[in-house]
Amino acid sequence: MILTVRKHPYIAIGGVVIAVVFFIALAAPLLTKFNPLELNGKSRLLPPSLVHPMGTDHFGRDIMSRLLYGARTSMQVGISVVIISTIIGGLIGLAAGYYNKIDNLIMRILDGFMAFPGIIIAIILAAVWGAGKLNIILALSFAYFPQMARVVRGCVLTGKEWECVESAKSSGAKDGHILLKYILLNSLSPIIVQATFTFAVAILDEAALSFLGLGIEPPHPSWGGMITEGRSFMGVAPWGMIFPGTAIMVTVLGLNLLGDGLRDYLDPRLKV
Template sequence: MSGNRQKMKKFLNMVKSHPYIMIGGSLILVMVLAALAAPILTSFDPLEVSGKDRLLAPSSAHVMGTDHFGRDVMSRLLYGARVSIEVGLSVVVLSTLMGGIIGLIAGYYKKFDNVVMRILDGFMAFPGIIIAIMLAAIWGAGKLNIILALSFAYFPPMARVVRSCVISVKEWECVESAKAAGAKDGHIISKYILLNSLSPIIVQATFSFAVAILDEAALSFLGVGIEPPYPSWGGMITEGRAFMAIAPWEMVFPGLAIVITVLGLNLLGDGLRDLLDPRLKA
């Protein structure tokens, strides 16, 4: 027990020495807690329309004002955070699984490398958001379709990261010794290669999370994302464009939410890279 406590204390001290992790982690924690506590923080229904409360400025009754349908902006912002976090987390899990499997195969089995990576190069020739828009337009709007579209658009970078790690790790002496001892490929991959590739995978997943949240907002802004009237940050900005001059709060608050969340994830990713990458340690 004392050994585990010492390891935990050492890890916490390392984290504290990287301010980006502290700042980014704090911003993300605040957004996640706010999304989870939405029913406590606001009593308004995010879908409830009220004609007499249209375009009310921020006040004690409506902290962030109301939109052109009389819906409480703060309520829609908090419940929209749930959508953004759910989409981002789902995209990270799916793209990491797909990219991890493909990267492992391409990096460990040289005969598959050229074929697999040339296909991925073809995918990466186009910006991920363009692929996501195309797939979303084909499959239609909706949360599940957006998750699938973004996952297919952003698994190639993860595959390249995993492949480069595998190519590096499989040259280590411990891997060569395991091969000489007759260890099976599955054992080598799970015990040596995958475990020693987790650090860059975690960092890449953090950046993918930020991109997924940003692109979900972009897709909703373009009308191929979350279907109205369900709240999403990009959809709220789209709906507020026509009233920007008379009710700027309808766009400002969801825009700030996107900026804070993406900034927090990018800072967290930078901090984790500095912490986990041995090449950056003095």
């Protein structure tokens, strides 16, 4: 275990960062005594102090409490997007890679989606469907499932040539059994790596959508929404933007490091 950590420090660093974010998201009520939605006109724009370690915003709300509860929003959105995009993309990728007759049609449709940046698709869908956590999750899932589909399709195209798959076909095994037992279970490494990058992009894009007013509806705490609210008071209370911006940066960096580390660790070509 120690040798693995020394050889792949990105996994350790990224894993610790994400574990801390998950912990503060789950333990938010225990880590702060302030209600993130409580208004206090007498405590507007207070600088960081012992009472308010990260200061207060223009409504007198404790920034630290909003940051902790905002972590819940980011984790919920990230996990949901990963699950939905992996399921949809995985099913499409399995079908496209295994059945040659529909492969070309499916991939041309996915190419059409991928011709546009994912954030553009998410912005359009969020604008049409409206703000809210569920709509943001669906918009981001719809924007990023094509990448997962292409990863799974590539795994299937490679797996179809394995001897165990050919043997299963000749013995009369059903397609679903072959796809799940022989191909999908032996192709989890690239899927896991892609999932970590999707997680990072989902958190970053949720913050971007909230910053644009298309994400989590106020007054519910969201890191992107906190940056939007703090922008108007950047000159007198910069802590309103610094702390949520740092949280986004550290979380996305941790996920990217974890994804890079897992890619290096799980890639057999990089093993000695």
